[in-house]
Amino acid sequence: MFVTQLSIFVENRFGRIAELTRLLADNGIDMRTISIADTKEFGIVRIIADNPDKAAEVLTADGWIFQKTPVIAVVIPDVPGGMADVLDALTEKEIGVEYIYAVIAKKAETACMIFRVKDKHSQAAIDVLNEKGYTILSQEEVNAI
Amino acid sequence: MGNYFQKEIECASREQIVAIQNEKLVSQVKRVYENVPYYRAKMDEKGVKPEDIKSIEDLHKLPFLMKSDLRDAYPYGLLGKPLSECVRIHSTSGTTGRRVVAFYTQHDIDIWDECCARALVAAGASKDDVVQVAYGFGLFTGGAGLNGGSHKLGSLTLPMSSGNTERQIQFMIDLNATVLCCTPSYAAYLSESVNERGVKDQLKLKAGIFGAEAWSEEMRKSIEEGLGLKAFDIYGLTEISGPGVAFECEEQNGMHINEDHFIAEIIDPDTGEVLPDGSVGELVFTCIDKEAFPLIRYRTRDLCSLSRVPCPCGRTHVKMGKLMGRSDDMLIIRGVNVFPSQIETVLIKNGYAANYQIIVDRVNNSDTFDVNVEITPDMLSDTTMGISEREKHLVNDLKAMLGIKAAVHIVEPKSIARSEGKAVRVIDKRKF
Secondary structure, eight states, rough: OEEEEEEEEEOOTTHHHHHHOOOOOTTTOEEEEEEHHHOOSEEEEEEESHHHHHHHHHHHHHHHOOOOOOEEEEESSSTTTTHHHHHHHHHHHOEEEEEEEOOOOSSSSSEEEEEEOGGGGHHHHHHHHHTOOOOOEEEHHHHHH | OOOOSHHHHHOOOOOHHHHHHHHHHHHHHHHHHOOOOHHHHHHHHTTTTTGGGOOOGGGSSSSBHHHHHHTTTTTTOOOOOOOOGEEEEEEEEOSSSSEEEEEEHHHHHHHHHHHHHHHHHHHTOTTTTOOOOOOEESSSHHHHHHHHHHHHHTTTEEOOSSOOOOHHHHHHHHTTTTEEEOOHHHHHHHHHHHHHOOGGGGGOEEEEESSSSSSHHHHHHHHHHHTTTTEEEEEOOTTTSSSEEEOOEEEEEEEEEEETTTEEEOOOOOTTBBBBTTTOOEEEEEESSSSSOOOOOEEEEEOEEEEEEETTTTOOOOOOOOOOEETTTEEEEEEEEEEEHHHHHHHHHTTTOOOEEEEEETTTTTTEEEEEEEGGGOOOOSHHHHHHHHHEEEEHHHHHSSSOOOEEEEEEOOOOOOOOSBBOEEOOOOOO
C-alpha cells in the first residue's frame, strides 16, 4: 500500500515556495506534510496532499514540473529507538532508504513517517514492515491523521 | 518528381540558367553603377567599370558589400530607384546593432512573392491548402513573405502573425490549417503546447515551412513528430528580400537558391576568395533582378556550402546546405569556436527540448560559460541527486562536443526569455 507523494521541481529563487503553497491553498488542497531537498540552484519539494489527483491537475495547469512518487507511510512508536527499529528491519533485508520525513501527527503516542526506498525494493519493504507488525497507512488514513 | 510553381524556370537547364544570369547581371551592374553612387564609388575604388562585367565569370571582380556598408549608407544610400517608385520598407530585427532598412518596388515584391510561392509548392502546398502564417508581421519580412507567397499561389491564407499561442492552436484546429509557416523555435513551442493540451490528433497539418533561424536535424525530427507534419527549411534575409531566397524541396537535404533572381557564391571569410562548390564558407548574394535595393556581392555572414549534385526533385537550381551558423553568431569561448546549434544538438540527442540559453561572461580575465536548460517532465527525479546526475551527464556530452566545459543549470520551464519570433539563445556579457 503506497501513498502518493508529489515531487515538484522548484528553482532556488526568493518566494518560489510561497507561490507553490499559495497555489495549492487557493485550490483548497490540504498538505498533510511537506519536505524539501535543496541544492544551491534548485530544490525538490515533496508534498503529501489530501487529494493528490486534484493537486496534480492544479500543478499541471499552472505549469509546474513534477512527478508522482509512491512512498510508504509507516506508523512507529514515538519512543527512543522507534525509528532505529524500523531502519534495522529494512537494513536486514538490504533495503536502503532514499529519504525519510514525518507527517505532522495530532496524536502523541505514535509518529507517522514517510519512507522512500528504491522502486525495486518497495514491495520488499512493505513486506518486512508488515512482518514486524508495523502499521502501514493508506492515503485516506494519512489524511485522517 | 513533385509539383512546381514555375517549372520552366525551376527545372531549366544549367545553360539556360547561366544565360539568364549573364544577361541580368550585366544590365544590373550597369544600372547600379549609374544609380547608386555609394556602390559606384566602391567600383571606382577597385578600378572596375560596368563594361568589365560581361558574364557571371566576371562576378568576382566586383567589390563586396558588408553589413557595415548598409549601416554607413543608412537609410537611402543604396537605393536603386527613386523613393516615389518604392512601395514598401522592411527592416531587420536589429539584434546585432543598428537596424538595416530595405526598400521594395512593386516588381521586387512580385518576385519575392513568387519565390515564396515556389517554396510553398515545394513543401506540397497548392491552392487547396490553408496556410497559417505565424511569422511576425510588420517590419520583419517573415510574415509578409509567406503571406505574399500564399496569396500568389492562391491558397487560403491565415495571416496570424506570431504569438497568442492559444489562438494559433484554436484556429489551426477550427480552420483546418494544412501548412504552418513560422520560425523553428516558435514551431517547437507550438508543438510543445499542442502536446501539453493533447490535441495533436485534431490537427490537419501536413507541412511546415520554418526559417529565419538556424536549426538542427534533431530539432526538425522533434517538430515533425510533435506536430505530425513534414518540416521544410527556408532561407532568406531582409537585405536580399526576405524568406524564399532559397527553399527546401521534398528531399529535405538542402535549399534550392532561386538562381534566376539571386547569384550565390561561397567565399573564404578571411581572404574573400571564391571557394569551389562543396567547401564551407561565407555565403554571398548578388541580386540580379531587384530594383529598389539591388545589393551586389552582399556578404551574409552565414556559413554553409553549395551543391550542384542533381536533385531527384527535378529542380536544377543550386542547393545550399544547412547553415553551419553565422560567422558573427559564432562565439569564441576560452579560445574555442562554439555555435549555439551544437548545444541544441546535444540537448535533443539526450531527449531534452531545445529550450536553452547560453550565457558568456568574463570574470578575472577568464571566460565563464553557462548553459541554462529548461527542465522537462522526463528530466525530473524525486531526488536532487537524480537531477544533478543529469546535469553532470549534459556537462560531459557538451564537453565531448565542444571541447570545453560548460556549467549546466537546470531551470524551471518557460523561464528562458522567449520572444515568440526568435528565441534569445545567447547572452554575451563580455566587454571587449
